[in-house]
Amino acid sequence: TTRFLEEETLRSQELLQRLDAHIQSMKLENSNTVCKY
Amino acid sequence: AGLEEMKEQYMKAVEKIKGDMLRYLQESKERAAELIKTEVLKERQDTARRMRR
Amino acid sequence: AGLEEMKEQYMKAVEKIKGDMLRYLQESKERAAELIKTEVLKERQDTARRMRR
Known part of the structure; x- marks a missing residue:
C-alpha cells in the first residue's frame, strides 16, 4: 500500500x-486575443 | 476592458477547477488506500477462518 | 469576436483538464485493482503453503 501511495503521489x-x-x-x-482586439 | 476582465475571470475559474480536482484526487487516493487495506484484511480473516475449520 | 475567442480557449482548457483527470483516475482504479488481485493471490498461496505444512 505504501508503494502504491508513493507511485500515486508521483x-x-x-x-x-x-x-x-x-x-x-x-x-x-x-x-x-486581448492584444489582437 | 471587457476582454481583460474576462481574462481574469477565466483564470480564476480555471484555478478553482484545478483546486477542486486536486482535492478530489487527494480524497480518491485515500479511499483507494483504505479499500486495498480492507480487501487484504478481509482475505486474511477469511483465510484464518478456513484454517481453523 | 474577442469574447467568443476567449470563451473557446477557456472551454478548450477545461476539456483538456477533464480529459487528463479522467485518464489519471482510470489508471488509478486499474492499478488499485491489480494490487488487490496480487495481494489476495499472494495471501492465498501463503495459506496453501501453510496448510500443506
Whole structure:
C-alpha cells in the first residue's frame, strides 16, 4: 500500500504539471486575443 | 476592458477547477488506500477462518 | 469576436483538464485493482503453503 501511495503521489505530481501547462496555455491564448482586439 | 476582465475571470475559474480536482484526487487516493487495506484484511480473516475449520 | 475567442480557449482548457483527470483516475482504479488481485493471490498461496505444512 505504501508503494502504491508513493507511485500515486508521483503520478499526481505529473498530472498537476500537465494541468498547469493547460492553464498557462489558456492564459497565453487569452493574452494574445486581448492584444489582437 | 471587457476582454481583460474576462481574462481574469477565466483564470480564476480555471484555478478553482484545478483546486477542486486536486482535492478530489487527494480524497480518491485515500479511499483507494483504505479499500486495498480492507480487501487484504478481509482475505486474511477469511483465510484464518478456513484454517481453523 | 474577442469574447467568443476567449470563451473557446477557456472551454478548450477545461476539456483538456477533464480529459487528463479522467485518464489519471482510470489508471488509478486499474492499478488499485491489480494490487488487490496480487495481494489476495499472494495471501492465498501463503495459506496453501501453510496448510500443506
